[in-house]
Structure formats: C-alpha cells, structure tokens
Amino acid sequence: MFLDTDFIPSNYTQIIEKGAFQWTAPSNIALVKYWGKKANQIPANPSVSFTLNNCKTITKLAFEAKKNDGSFSFDLLFEGKPKEDFKPKINKFFERVAVYLPFLKDYHFVIDTENTFPHSSGIASSASGMAALAMNLMSVEKALIPEMTNDYFYQKASFLARLGSGSACRSVKGQIVTWGKQANIDGTTDLYGVEYPYAVHSIFNDFQDTILLVDKGEKQVSSTLGHDLMHDHPYAERRFAQAHENLHKLIPIFENGNLDEFIKIVESEALTLHAMMMTSMPYFILMKPNTLEIINAIWKFRETTKIPVCFTLDAGANVHVLYPDNVKEKVLQFIKDELVGYCQNGQYLCDQIGNGALQV
Template identity: 80%
Template sequence: MFTAADFIPKTYSSTIENGNFEWSAPSNIALVKYWGKKDNQIPANPSVSFTLNNCKTITKLAFEKKESKDAFSFDLLFEGKPKEDFKPKIRKFLERIEEYLPFLKDYHFTIDTHNTFPHSSGIASSASGMAALAMNFMSLEKKLNPEMTDDYFYQKASFLARLGSGSACRSVKGNVVVWGNQANIEGSSDLFGVEFPYAIHENFHNYQDTILLVDKGEKQVSSTVGHDLMHNHPYAYSRFAQAHENLDKLIAIFESGNIEEFIKVVESEALTLHAMMMTSMPYFILMKPNTLQIINAIWKFRAETKTPVCFTLDAGANVHVLYPENVSKKVLQFIKNELVGFCQNGQYICDEIGEGSQLIIDN
C-alpha cells in the first residue's frame, strides 16, 4: 500500500510540450457517511459508497509548456463559459497538490468542464469535479513517467482528488468504494479510496438510485463548515464508533445479500448524519418538510407492499431512493404516483451503480 511520501516523484523520464486529455468522473452516494475530518482532508471515520453511473462531471484538460515557472497559470470554463468564481477553489487545489505534481507551474492549463446533471440541481458536484481533474493531471504525469503502474496511477489519483474534496477520492475507481482505515477491510486507507475487496452478492449488482430533487438551492451551511462542527461535538466519539460498526455490518450484508439488514444500516446512517447537524453548536437543519414527507411515504410503501426500497441522504435536502434492479418498474411507478409532487418542479434523476472514472480523450 502506498504512503503519501510514495506520491512525491523524484524525477521524470520523459518530457511533453503540449496536449490534452478528457476524463469523466461520477458522483457517489455514501452508505456509511463520513462527517468530520482532521487536517489535510483526513476523515474522522471510514465511509463506503456506491459509485454512480449517470451523474458525472466531464473535464477536458489542455496544457502547453510556458516560459515562466513561478506561478500557476490556468483558464477555467464551465459549460463552455469562463467561470471566475470557481477559480479560487481550483487554485487552492493546485497549491495542495503541487508537492505531489511538481510540474504544475511548468504549464498553462485550460480546464473545460461540465456536468451531465442539471446545474444547481442540488447534487454535490465537488466529488465528481475534483476526481475528473485529478484523473487528467495523472494522465499528464503518466506521460512524464511512462513506467507508472496502474495501481500507482489510480491510488495517486484518488489521493489527489481527496485533497480537492474528501468524497472525491471515492469517485475514481470501482462500484463500491471504501475510504478510511477500517481494521477488517484489507488495504483501506485514510489517504485514498479503495475498491471494496470482498464478495458482493448479486442482489447488490446494478443497484438503482433515483435522486429526488427536493431543493435545488444553495445549502444554508456548507459541508466544510458542517465537518468542522464535529470537532467539539458532544456525540462525535459515539458517532465515529458507530460508523466503524456499520461498515463491519455491511461486509457481512454485501456477502449474504441481506437487503433487509442493508436497509436498516443505510437509513440509520442517513438519519444519524442529519442528527449530527441538528445537535452541533451552532445547530442547523438541511432537510426540508418535503424530505420528511418522502421518507414517510417510502416507509409506508415498504410496509404495505414489502418492496425492498429505502432512502439515503447526503448533506442536503434531496433524497436518494435505493432499490434492487428487479423491482425497478414497481418503484418507479411509486415515485411517479406518490413522490414526484414533493420534488422541486417535479424533477428527479434515475441513476444506478457505475464503474468509476473513464478516459475519453488521450491526445
């Protein structure tokens, strides 16, 4: 397993003057939530997520060598238009990763990015965005160091993505990804995400995620602020212990295919995440009245029909409806009949488990 020091290159064996790459990277939805972090984007507890397939960021990176090497130089386009208000976040990311990619000041970059999901849909794009950018930078480093192994390439990409957005490290590779040290998961690390290394029952293959867009507005409290509020949280220690326990439970659940137990863990994790927000100081609530209406409707539908459908939440008001592929028709009819009315402008997105980042252009 690689350490942070392993990701600092000593020399490069090749040179390249210019070129471009394009990568897609998906969003992901955590089943066991990460909430709270230490310095350098290290998680306070481990997490595990489903990698999505349809909700992704596509980023093209064009690069050209420049004469002056004393500063970062880049242009940023979002959906084809200059996006100046995104630039400080990208500059901060470059500052964090320069130690690991010492060529960054050698080039002028043009970063052209867009999302496959609607802008301002309330779906967090930082994970997919930072993962896509990290993949592009790693493609450039691989040109400078052609001997690089695939294992090194993907683990370093996840490591770099984490420095831009913690959950981005789970958007690089694999359909089920673990991030954070967990004693019972071989190869797990605080430094990067790893593919879940054990058996996953066919019940969880092609799992579906329909995202109900309850509130597309900007969150009142950012995730960064929320994470910071865990430092002196009265329930932090218990919460971190609970995350380890639930991740252990999921190892057995994924192997056995026990969807009933899966539902218990996933829904409990979602509600615990929001309980941490409501019991921090200052306290805050990101759920909306319609979020609760949807949750209650899902519980009622599940009890009455015995359909194995459940919900999870990220740090916002939107609801991720999770269910096996073999009940898709029934669940989608339920969503159309009973849940769409709780969505802003009736909007929802159908997604499913995917495979991670994909290279589109290598030129």
C-alpha cells in the same frame, strides 16, 4: 499499500510541450457517511459508497508549457463559460497537491468542465468534479512518466482527488468503494479510496439510485463548514465509533444480500448524518419539509408492499431512493405516482451503481 511520500515523483522521464485529455468521473452516494475530518483532508471515520453511473462530471484539460515563474496559471470554464468564483477552490487544490505534481507550475491549463446534474444541490458535485480533474492531471503525469503502473495511477488519482474534496477519492473507482482505515477490511487507508475487496452478492451488482430533486438550489451551509463543526461536537466520538460498527456490519450484508439489514444501516446512517448537523453549534437543518414527506411515503410503501426500497441522504435536501433492479418497475411507478409531487418542478434523476472514472 502506498504512503503519501510514494506519490512524490523523483523525476520525469519525458518532455511534453502541450496536449489535452478528457475524463468523466461520477458522483457517489455514501452508505456509511463520512462527517468530520482531521488536517490534510483525513477522515475522522471510515466510509463506504456506491459509485454512480449517470451523475457525472465531464472535464477536458488542455495544457501548454510556460516559463516556470513559481505561480499557477489556469483558465476555468464551467459549461463553456468562464467561472471565476470556482477559481479560488482550484488554486487551493493546486497548492495542496503541488508537492505531488511538480509539473503544475510548468504549464498553463485550460480546465473545461460540465456536470450532468445540478451543481451544489447535494449530489456531491465536488466529488465528481475533483475526481475528474485528478484523473486528467494524472494523465499528464503519466505522459511525463510513461512507465507508471496502472495501480499507482489510480491510487494516486484517488489520493489527489481527496485533497480537493474528501469524498472525491471514492469517485475514481467502482462499484463499492471504501475510504478510511477500517481494521477488518484489507487495504483500507485514510489516504485514498479502495475498491471493496470482499465478496458482494449479485443483488448489489445493478443496484438503482433514483435521486429526487427536492431543492436544486445551492446548500445554505457548505459541507466544509459542516465537517468543521464536528471538532467540538458533543456526540462526535460516539458517531465516529458508530461508523466503524456499521461498516463492520455491512461486510456480511454485502456477501449475503440481506436487504432488510442493509436498509436499517443505510437509513440510520442518513438520519444520523443530519442529526449531527442539527446538534452541532451552530446548528442547521438541510432537509426540507418535502424531504420528510418523501421519507414517510417510502416507509409506508415499504411496509405495505414489502418491496425492499430505502432512502439515503447526502448533505442536502435531495433524497436518494435505493433499490435492487428486480423491483425497478414497481418502484419507479411508485415514484411517479406518489413522490414526484414533492420534487422541485417534478424533477428526478435515474441512476445506478457504476464503475468509476473513464477516459473519453
């Protein structure tokens, strides 16, 4: 297991004037939610997520040597166009990671990024975006230190991604990723995400996630503000303990494939996340009326058909419909027949569990 000091390079063994890399990184959907953080993007509780496959960020990073004048220099393009309002977040990220990436002030960067899904709509675009950027930056560093091991490369990428957006550390690898120290899961750490190390039933190998786009607009309250509101939350400590308990309960569930118990934990976690929002001060609600309509329709459908389909939510109004591949045809028909009407412009995204970031 690496410590944060292990990610500070002692020296670079190669000199590179310019180059370019391109990576894709997926979003992820947390099953046990991370909500609340300490200093330096350290989570207040552990989490576990499914890495997605189709909802991803594609980022190209071009770089060229410049005089090190003590400043960061970069251009940022989003979907091919300059995106000035993203630049402060990237600059803040560079400030956080500069000690771990000493080359940052030696180059001018052009960051060209795009998503395969709507930005800022509760599908963790910051997770995939920061993961993709971290993978590119690590490719630059690996070019400067060719002897770098793959293990170090990926764990440092996850570590860096976390410093941009906490949940981004879960988007580097797949299929099931844990982040945050959990006493009974080997290798877990607050510093970066790790692939879930224990037995996983085959039912989860091709699990499906259909994302119902209830509201494609930007969230009224940012996740950063929501996390901050956990500091003085009256139910915070109990919530953090509950996350540890639910992650512990998932260990045998992942092994035996008990979907009834899986559903209980996943849906409870989603509702608890939003309960924390509704009971903070100031309080807020990110669910929309159609979010609740979809939840009730899923409950009714599951009760009537006994098909193991469930929902989860991120910090937004959209609904992630989770189900095993062996019931895909029936669930998609249910979505088309009963749920599409609750989606903005009838839109939804079909996704499934995936394997993490990929160089392209």
